[in-house]
Amino acid sequence: MVLIAALVLGVLVGGRLPDLAPITRRLLRAGVVLLGLQLSLPQLLALGPGILLAAVVTVGVTFAGTVWLGRCLGLPRGLCVLVAGGFSICGASAIAAVASERDEEHVATGVALVTLFGTLTMIALPLLGASPEWIGLSVHEVAQVAAAAPAGGLATAMAVKLSRVALLAPVAALANRRRGPVVPLFLLGFLAMVAVRSADLLPPAAVDVARTSTTVLFAAAMFGLGTAVRPKSLLATGPRALLLGLLATLLVCSVGYLSLRVV
Template sequence: MPSAATALSRSPAAPWAGLVPGVVLCATVAAAAFGLRQVPGIGVLSPMILSIVIGMALHNLLGTPAMAKPGVTFTMRRILRAAIVLLGLQLTLGQVVSVGATGLAVIAAALVATFLFTKAAGRMLGVDRGLAELIGAGTSICGASAVIACNTVTRAHDEDVAYAVACVTVFGSLAMFLYPMLAAPLGLAPDHFGLWAGASIHEVAQVVAAGFQRGEAAGEAATVAKLSRVMMLAPLILTLAMMARTHGAAEGARVPTPWFVFGFIAMMLVASVAPPPAELKADIVAATTFLLSMALAAMGLETDLRKLRAKGLRPLALGAVSTLFIAVFSLTLVKTVL
């Protein structure tokens, strides 16, 4: 007669039970990040950023428990993909149309130019290809969310992810404070300032904070422009997947198709045809942010600071020049074509 332990090991629930400690740990870190935002002065940081910082602190000071590792890996892969699919519900085709053809052209041109510039600058600075792509994705699209989403196909080291997130956080935060002070000297109207901020500042929260400092009209224009830019995450991931597949085929490696991107697009279409009620949408936004925070907590719980320090300052310099490039390039377009 089989023992209870043997019966449990044969149970369909047994593999999932092994994931519970790690998933709970990631959720706990994410919850702590949300709690920390209530402390004065820390609320300007997104919970995703705080999650990776807390996760890194736990891993490097105490170590990630062995029993938690399966759940941490699951969070980095499966839960992350689910969060990206849900992210599509925050966008509608109507929002994209409201930006206008010229505005969308400015956003797309700035995105493509910045990503290609960052890759080229990365080669010149001697930064690893994977890390340069992550910095380029975070700078050109939507900060930490783009970094961890693109890593599903670039498959860089966890330390590369942490470094790229640090870059987009530092320089995006600087932009959040500097842009509103530059609006008047540059002679930008509220809608033009909003487009500039939405087309070039990294995180959604940073764009919203910068935009509304110049008034409601600027804030709304910045938010819509930024969400339109987030929509372009899907084609970038698909492009990176094709590039990685070509590169992997040459080395005998197999790169999976990012099916979750099609889920992202499907959710955007659902939100366009049958938008959820305001209260439900607010809950979806909160849930998506929490799941993304869990994914970044998992990244932190796998990041070794010694390996991070070994990468030196070159990737940080790459993040700086990439941020400067997208700021100047998008401003030039806004001033010349609008």
């Protein structure tokens, strides 16, 4: 909710501030780098090959399916890719990683969609009696997974969610292969932070500070993105974008459930 509040505040003051796009881009990428400190290889390996395969299938099918659905709805390719990244991997941070400079006009829409439908999923899945594994495979944001998971299954749900986060670098590299370096530098930084966490080079207190810093960076970036939002342009794609968000949510939840049944 902190991120969406920052985004809304930015929208409210939009037009009264200078162009914040350059600093916003840096804040987003710095947040993605620090996000790597929330993930370690031992966490992933402890899940077992079946769950890891389910995560790969869920992310891959959701990403490709969302892009296809968005194109069928006549939405811009840039918006489709951002929504696909956010819904299949880890919300706003994935949108930041997948976005190129030409997509920045769509970032605010993507973040709003992933926050709205992630919140609805966070509420609906526990009511359906979802397992921690299903919650980890289906809910969009890391924080939303923490809120949706039962106390006894929180560690499992978070580990499964982080297995999706681990796919951030390859998916972002694939999405950007026609628009820039094969692996952007900030994604290499993300992988480096994963290696640091995996090697247990930082004390727990430092990891906690990094987690808080990540939230602050993303919140500041969301504010900057909000200042660039033009309500008229959002209204032009609003109904179709909302439909894409709904369909993408149903897709990730369905694929996550079925992949767990198969493995």
